Amino acid sequence: MKKSLVFISFLLVGLLTFSGCASEKKNSENTTGKETMKAALITATGGLGDRSFNDSAHEGFKRAKEELGVEIKVIEPQSTADYLQSLKLAANADYDLIMVVGNDWDDALNTVVPNYPDKKFAAVNVKSEADNLAVAQFADxxxxxxxxxxxxxxxxxxxxxxxxxxxxxxxxxxxxxxxxxxxxxxxxxxxxxxxxxxxxxxxxxxxxxxxxxxxxxxxxxxxxxxxxxxxxxxxxxxxxxxxxxxxxxxxxxxxxxxxxxxxxNVGNAAYDFIKQAKEGTFTSGVKVYGLAEEGxxxxxxxxxxxxxxxxxxxxxxxxxxxxxxxxxxxxxxxxx
Structure with a gap:
C-alpha cells in the first residue's frame, strides 16, 4: 500500500508539472495557430525495460515524437492496484491521447473512459468498448x-x-x-x-x-x-x-x-493511434492485427x-x- 501511495504522489506531481508546461505552451502556440499534440503511454506492470510489449509500445511513441513532433509522457504503474488512479490522473491532465498497454485494463477503462467523452483512449487486447476508445486486437x-x-x-x-x-x-x-x-x-x-x-x-x-x-x-x-x-x-x-x-x-x-x-508489433499500433489522433482520423472500435496483417x-x-x-x-x-x-x-x- 505504501508503495502505491508513493507512486500516486509522484505521478500526480509529474502530471501536474507536465500539464502546466503544456498549458503554457498551448497559450504561446495559439498565437501562431498551432498546437503540439500530447500523448501519454501507461504501461502494464513491469514497466519499461521488459524487452517485451511495454518497450514495443514505447518504441511507437518515440517514433511519433521524432516523426510527428508529438510530446510524450510515460507512466509506469507499480501494480494493477495503481491502474485506476493512473488512468484517472492522466485523463484529468492535458493529453490528447492516452494509451494503456496490457490485457488487464478492462476494469479501469470501463470506469474512467465513459466519463471523459472528449478524450481519446487506446488500448491493446482488451474487451472494453466505448465511443472514444480504439483497441488494437493482436491475434496472439x-x-x-x-x-x-x-x-x-x-x-x-x-x-x-x-x-x-x-x-x-x-x-x-x-x-x-x-x-x-x-x-x-x-x-x-x-x-x-x-x-x-x-x-x-x-x-x-x-x-x-x-x-x-x-x-x-x-x-x-x-x-x-x-x-x-x-x-x-x-x-x-x-x-x-x-x-x-x-x-x-x-x-x-x-x-x-x-x-x-x-x-x-505493438509499436506500430501505438504509432498508428497517435498519427490518427493528430490527423483527425482517429476512430473507435477494434482493429485486428493478425498474421495476414503482419501484426x-x-x-x-x-x-x-x-x-x-x-x-x-x-x-x-x-x-x-x-x-x-x-x-x-x-x-x-x-x-x-
Missing amino acids: HEGSFVVGALASLMSESGTVGFIGGMDVPGINRFAVGFEEGAKYANPDIKVIPTYVGSFADPSKGKEFAIQLIGEGSDIIFQAAGKSGEGLFEALKENDGVYGIGVDQDQDYIVEGKVLTSMIK VGMSEMKYTKDIIPADVLEKVEAIRQEVIDGKVKVTDVFDK
Whole structure:
C-alpha cells in the first residue's frame, strides 16, 4: 500500500508539472495557430525495460515524437492496484491521447473512459468498448500457433513448455494457440503450461523455467513480461534447451539459444493511434492485427536459422499460410 501511495504522489506531481508546461505552451502556440499534440503511454506492470510489449509500445511513441513532433509522457504503474488512479490522473491532465498497454485494463477503462467523452483512449487486447476508445486486437493465438508448430517439430524430447505471466484470458490466448500449433504439427507432443502469477518477477520466472526443464521440456515459450527474463537466465545455464521470446525480437538476448520470437508489433499500433489522433482520423472500435496483417509473426531467427532444417522451415511456413488462408482455425479464448 505504501508503495502505491508513493507512486500516486509522484505521478500526480509529474502530471501536474507536465500539464502546466503544456498549458503554457498551448497559450504561446495559439498565437501562431498551432498546437503540439500530447500523448501519454501507461504501461502494464513491469514497466519499461521488459524487452517485451511495454518497450514495443514505447518504441511507437518515440517514433511519433521524432516523426510527428508529438510530446510524450510515460507512466509506469507499480501494480494493477495503481491502474485506476493512473488512468484517472492522466485523463484529468492535458493529453490528447492516452494509451494503456496490457490485457488487464478492462476494469479501469470501463470506469474512467465513459466519463471523459472528449478524450481519446487506446488500448491493446482488451474487451472494453466505448465511443472514444480504439483497441488494437493482436491475434496472439495465431502467432503462438506458428511458434508452437516450430517448437514441436524441433523438440527432441517430445515435451515443450509454456510460461505465462498470469492465468488470465489475454495470456491463455498464447498458451492455447501454442499448444494447438504444437499438436497440429505433432499430435504426440506433450505441452506443459505454467503461470508465474506476476509479470514482474524474473527470479520466479527462472524457477518455473528450471522446473519445466526438469520435467523434460527442451523448448519453452514465454509470455510473461519481465518475468520472462528468468527463462533467458535459465537458458544460459542449461545445454540442449531453447527458448521462444515474445512481443519483440528477443533472439539476441541469449544468442543461439532463443529459437525464435513471436513478435507482436505493438509499436506500430501505438504509432498508428497517435498519427490518427493528430490527423483527425482517429476512430473507435477494434482493429485486428493478425498474421495476414503482419501484426504478429516470427522473428527472422538470425542466430538459429542455420540449426533449423530446411524442411522444418518449409512446414512451418506452410502452416502459417494455412492459418492466413483460413484452412486452419486457431482457438481464440476471447471468443468464449
